[in-house]
Amino acid sequence: MSNKCKVIYTLLMNIPIALSISLTAQLLATSTVVVKLLLINFCLAYIISFIVGMCLPVAKWGVGFALKCKAKPDTLKFGLLVNAVINLVYVVVNCLILTYFNVIILGHAPIIAYFIGMATTFIPIYIVGFIVSFLWNRPAESIARSICSE
Numbered sequence: 001m002s003n004k005c006k007v008i009y010t011l012l013m014n015i016p017i018a019l020s021i022s023l024t025a026q027l028l029a030t031s032t033v034v035v036k037l038l039l040i041n042f043c044l045a046y047i048i049s050f051i052v053g054m055c056l057p058v059a060k061w062g063v064g065f066a067l068k069c070k071a072k073p074d075t076l077k078f079g080l081l082v083n084a085v086i087n088l089v090y091v092v093v094n095c096l097i098l099t100y101f102n103v104i105i106l107g108h109a110p111i112i113a114y115f116i117g118m119a120t121t122f123i124p125i126y127i128v129g130f131i132v133s134f135l136w137n138r139p140a141e142s143i144a145r146s147i148c149s150e
Contacts, residue, residue: 002148009144010053013136018045020132021094021125028121029102037102044101045094052093062086079134087130095122 001009022041026033052058062082071078099117103109144150 001145002150005144005148005150007054008147009141010050012140012143013133014046014049014053016132016136017090017129018042018049018094020128021045021091022098024125024128025095025098025102025121028124029117037106041098041102044098048094048097049090052090056089058086058089061089079137083130083134083137087126087133090133091122091126091129095125 019042022038022045023033026038026041059082062085065085066073066078066081069077069081071081095118099121100114103114103117104111107113
């Protein structure tokens, strides 16, 4: 994949990921949706996810992990294992930053609330991110390759 195609793929891929993790985090924290806060968190998650996708070799790590687990390329097992690693990196980075932003900066809560927020939201956000990224990966790649004629 060319650099141009990778940029387009990353931009496309991160739309539903940023939205789903922002929405999930907000619902877990407040049991409601505040559109203004959702938009702020979506924008932050989108930017964070873009930086992660462009700067860290997460796909390489995921493929390496899947191969170490003896999964064959182009199988469901391979895709799930690759996605497990990629999603883990995205969710860890997003949760660390967005939880701090929401709990400490916006909420003015003590630092212990940050750790509680991380502990209580990480697994549900990981699960949602895993599902969304797994389902959206191939369509996003196809669209990006189509746009770039690759």
